[in-house]
Amino acid sequence: MKDLLVGLDIGTSSVKAGVFDSNGRKLASASIPVEILAPQPGWAEQDPQAWWQASRQALLQIAKNVQQERIGAIGLAGQCPSHVLVDVHGQAIGRAIIWRDRRAQAEADWIRQQISPDQAREYLGTETTWDAASPPARLLWLKALRPGDWKSAVAILQPKDYIALHLTGQTATDLYSAYNLANPTTGEYAEGLFSNLGIDLAKMPPLCKPIDRVGEVSGTASQITGLPAGTPVIAGTIDAFCDTLAGGVACPGRAVDVAGTSEIVSLEIKRKVTALGIFPWSLENQVTFLCGPMQAGGETLRWLARNFFPESGENPDYSCLELEAGSVPPGSEGVVFLPYLDGERTPLWDASARGCFYGLSFRHRRGHFLRAGYEGVAFAVRHVLELEEEASGLPAEKIVACGGGSLSDFWNQVKADVLKRPVYPTEYGETGCLGAVILASVGMQIYPNLIAASQAMVRLKEGVPPDLEQADVYDQGYERYRELYPALRNISNLRVKRCSIAMKSN
Numbered sequence: 001m002k003d004l005l006v007g008l009d010i011g012t013s014s015v016k017a018g019v020f021d022s023n024g025r026k027l028a029s030a031s032i033p034v035e036i037l038a039p040q041p042g043w044a045e046q047d048p049q050a051w052w053q054a055s056r057q058a059l060l061q062i063a064k065n066v067q068q069e070r071i072g073a074i075g076l077a078g079q080c081p082s083h084v085l086v087d088v089h090g091q092a093i094g095r096a097i098i099w100r101d102r103r104a105q106a107e108a109d110w111i112r113q114q115i116s117p118d119q120a121r122e123y124l125g126t127e128t129t130w131d132a133a134s135p136p137a138r139l140l141w142l143k144a145l146r147p148g149d150w151k152s153a154v155a156i157l158q159p160k161d162y163i164a165l166h167l168t169g170q171t172a173t174d175l176y177s178a179y180n181l182a183n184p185t186t187g188e189y190a191e192g193l194f195s196n197l198g199i200d201l202a203k204m205p206p207l208c209k210p211i212d213r214v215g216e217v218s219g220t221a222s223q224i225t226g227l228p229a230g231t232p233v234i235a236g237t238i239d240a241f242c243d244t245l246a247g248g249v250a251c252p253g254r255a256v257d258v259a260g261t262s263e264i265v266s267l268e269i270k271r272k273v274t275a276l277g278i279f280p281w282s283l284e285n286q287v288t289f290l291c292g293p294m295q296a297g298g299e300t301l302r303w304l305a306r307n308f309f310p311e312s313g314e315n316p317d318y319s320c321l322e323l324e325a326g327s328v329p330p331g332s333e334g335v336v337f338l339p340y341l342d343g344e345r346t347p348l349w350d351a352s353a354r355g356c357f358y359g360l361s362f363r364h365r366r367g368h369f370l371r372a373g374y375e376g377v378a379f380a381v382r383h384v385l386e387l388e389e390e391a392s393g394l395p396a397e398k399i400v401a402c403g404g405g406s407l408s409d410f411w412n413q414v415k416a417d418v419l420k421r422p423v424y425p426t427e428y429g430e431t432g433c434l435g436a437v438i439l440a441s442v443g444m445q446i447y448p449n450l451i452a453a454s455q456a457m458v459r460l461k462e463g464v465p466p467d468l469e470q471a472d473v474y475d476q477g478y479e480r481y482r483e484l485y486p487a488l489r490n491i492s493n494l495r496v497k498r499c500s501i502a503m504k505s506n
């Protein structure tokens with residue numbers, strides 16, 4: 001009886017695999033770390049072969065803990081937008097450029113001048129934001145700066161699609177992972193956009209739905225992954241969307257905070273909504289929500305650990321950080337942190353934005369920096385959520401936290417206090433895997449639609465109630481937080497102008 005489903009999530013800091021039954025109960029899981037490479041400031045790359053090696057290891061680990069003949073399908077999730085060039089043999093050409101990379105800012109600026117908002121709506125069916133990580137900008141950079149690799153490439157894939165190619169021998173991507181390249185309403189690539197930008201449409205993989213079958217696990221892939229040969233591989237979609245599904249965004253009154261390497265805040269909507277810099281999405285015309293991807297998140301905490309707890313090494317014990325941060329009163333005694341260490345996406349869309357600590361005095365110690373770091377990311381979540389609630393007219397009564405950050409009781413409490421609403425962690429941290437399984441369950445016709453699958457498979461822990469006695473303290477800190485970026489924006493832009501002048505002079 002094939003009653004089990006596998007979810008595989010190609011994340012930024014790790015590759016995760018999980019086995020779930022049709023009721024959403026986890027039977028096995030595995031996580032393999034992958035390295036992020038930064039050869040130049042503002043660059044972020046990964047080795048695609050490392051994704052495949054980590055996927056093989058994770059799948060082999062979970063295969064040891066279940067009866068393989070019970071596996072009915074595998075669903076995929078992955079970081080996005082991240083781009084890997086693939087040759088005629090299905091092998092990666094060089095490193096992949098991942099979503100955090102900011103190198104294509106000049107190309108994004110050029111597209112913004114070249115493509116009017118009306119043209120963007122015509123091509124893509126919706127408004128969009130052109131930034132340094134926008135896929136068209138990234139493709140223009142690859143074409144111009146890696147011309148030899150570009151010429152050799154027969155396909156440009158997302159991480160999960162690269163893994164699907166190795167599992168099945170087939171190239172494909174889903175409509176949502178091809179955002180800013182395809183029109184999700186028509187289900188086709190935006191030919192006018194490609195023509196306008198001079199990008200070769202032939203290098204784009206075939207489009208499919210997230211619930212569609214890409215192919216089956218090949219005999220070769222079966223031998224090195226432990227998955228039974230012939231197992232259907234379901235396309236899946238962006239990891240943020242899978243996390244959002246696994247957080248139960250389809251449930252009324254619920255917002256989902258994906259606490260991963262970066263944070264993503266999502267809120268269900270019931271009507272057409274225009275929210276500048278926050279994207280409306282509709283999965284399979286069944287689950288419609290606003291999605292606000294941020295740059296800040298778990299990577300911010302890793303930065304704090306590396307720089308304020310160097311004795312903790314490469315694998316910090318976050319419980320020690322939380323213990324010291326918890327020794328500081330809420331509000332960090334006036335210290336406010338802007339978590340824009342690598343620019344910010346929603347709602348600023350400003351690659352030049354930078355982080356800072358404000359309000360320092362001689363009485364502050366490293367515990368204040370740590371607590372302000374947790375609070376700064378929570379303020380960023382509140383900023384995005386407030387804009388989503390304003391746009392949708394639907395206030396969130398409770399917050400579901402998922403992803404690795406949801407395992408922290410301390411951080412969940414800080415978020416509950418800042419948001420002044422209860423935070424409910426998901427039962428399992430591997431929500432990207434579970435979301436991929438939810439999609440696979442519909443693709444395999446176990447459930448008739450995503451809403452039914454989500455209702456059956458999403459599981460939450462007990463909620464963390466807010467401490468409303470801290471509301472005034474956090475409201476004051478949040479007000480300072482909101483004022484800091486506008487006050488510092490001109491300074492950040494001046495720094496970018498000076499860098500541009502220096503580059504031209506060289």
